[in-house]
Amino acid sequence: xxxxxxxxxxxxxxxxxxxxxxxxxxxxxxxxxxxxxxxxxxxxxxxxxxxxxxxxxxxxxxxxxxxxxxxxxx
Amino acid sequence: xxxxxxxxxxxxxxxxxxxxxxxxxxxxxxxxxxxxxxxxxxxxxxxxxxxxxxxxxxxxxxxxxxxxxxxxxxxxxxxxxxxxxxxxxxxxxxxxxxxxxxxxxxxxxxxxxxxxxxxxxxxxxxxxxxxxxxxxxxxxxxxxxxxxxxxxxxxxxxxxxxxxxxxxxxxxxxxxxxxx
Numbered sequence: 001x002x003x004x005x006x007x008x009x010x011x012x013x014x015x016x017x018x019x020x021x022x023x024x025x026x027x028x029x030x031x032x033x034x035x036x037x038x039x040x041x042x043x044x045x046x047x048x049x050x051x052x053x054x055x056x057x058x059x060x061x062x063x064x065x066x067x068x069x070x071x072x073x074x
Numbered sequence: 075x076x077x078x079x080x081x082x083x084x085x086x087x088x089x090x091x092x093x094x095x096x097x098x099x100x101x102x103x104x105x106x107x108x109x110x111x112x113x114x115x116x117x118x119x120x121x122x123x124x125x126x127x128x129x130x131x132x133x134x135x136x137x138x139x140x141x142x143x144x145x146x147x148x149x150x151x152x153x154x155x156x157x158x159x160x161x162x163x164x165x166x167x168x169x170x171x172x173x174x175x176x177x178x179x180x181x182x183x184x185x186x187x188x189x190x191x192x193x194x195x196x197x198x199x200x201x202x203x204x205x206x207x208x209x210x211x212x213x214x215x216x217x218x219x220x221x222x223x224x225x226x227x228x229x230x231x232x233x234x235x236x237x238x239x240x241x242x243x244x245x246x247x248x249x250x251x252x253x254x
Contacts, residue, residue, distance in 0.1 A: 040143075040146075040198075040199070041080045041143055042079075042080035042081035042084070042146070042149055043080040043081075043083070044198065045081075045146075045194060045195055045198040046087075046194060046197075046198055047084050047087050047088075047190055047191050047193075047194030047195075048087050048194070049193070049194060049197050050087075050189075050190040050191065050192075050193035050194030050195075050197060051087045051090055051091045051094070051190055051194075053190075053193055054091065054186050054189055054190045054193065055091065055094045055095070055098065058095070058098055058099055058186075061185070061186055061189050061205075062099065062175060062182060062185065062186070062212075063185070063207075063209045063212035063213065065209055072204060072205075073202060073203075073204050073254050074193045074196070074197060074202065074203050074204065074205070
């Protein structure tokens, strides 16, 4: 999907929200506001590893107090 | 909905998580606690409907809605809500040796699912992470899930709770996921 704002612009907008926008930024602001957090599609994400990890550490992920958090790294 | 949502390919893993949670996390008592794998068909369809509804709200004028993306916090919220609405576990009565997990099996499964998707998402980005949600916060989430499951909102098409939950997932992702 087309979005002409560069990553640098996005950072600048958040860092200085009261700064006047350029004409170029204004032209694309609607797309920026809509798309800024949508970098990855779920199509490219697998949760299979997450399933195995959570099941292998079931007590920890259920919140059982005795479970050792220090060892649970994914 | 005339397209397949991007997370539809997760369903076999979501079912596997539920199967293993039933095997290893719950006390077996067929007369009081029933596992219904058939509910995943309705759950899958409900996920599609929620995703479509939210996309149409966020991208009202987009000509090709199937190309629009939702952030992963909303995707997590959608899957949790679908579980709470379609309930793979039916609890009929209390029983001897019942655990806290047994008392709210659907809610505990949602807790696992939420964490599984977040972990899987970060793993797909190549990140090694720890999820360090405090036990008290997990308890609060379980109660919130239960409140929603028992409420009238879970039987309507209203997506307000999906937005609220996605905001909570964002906070969990921000404050309780630690990069190793």
